[in-house]
Amino acid sequence: MNATARTADDAGRVLRGERRGSFRILPFLGPAFVACVAYIDPGNFATNIAGGSKFGYTLVWVIVAANLMAMLIQTLSAKLGIATGKNLPEVCRERFSRRTSFALWIQAELIAMATDLAEFLGAALGFHLLLGIALFPAAIITAITAFLILGLQRFGF
Incomplete structure (x- = not known):
């Protein structure tokens, strides 16, 4: 098992x-x-700090609104899963046409890539700041670490 x-x-x-x-x-x-990794990752911290240092409190409403919308979507998805026993993509596949489902899948993949890119760059920036190495070697270390962690799935981690 x-x-x-x-x-x-x-x-x-x-x-x-x-x-x-x-x-x-x-x-x-x-x-x-x-789910919480999306909120507490190095890329998010770096973006928030850079935005705050440049714009001050002018854009704090964007962070508040984005977090409130994310909480709403996650709550609705959880309720959908509890009520139907299916996740959001499964329900979309049942309710929408094949073409619409495909477009939603492409959209979800692009969003996942953008999120992963921010996390990847945040981790590389973290290695750069903590270890004092250039960004390119820090990105290589991040990539190797990511592949090692993905490789642990084979062993049930």
């Missing part, structure tokens, strides 16, 4: 009331940690 199946099995036992104690919430924290 792989790690994903074990986590799903543990979550099912919690929901059925078979597992009690203060650690019963742990199977549900994985997705929460993945």
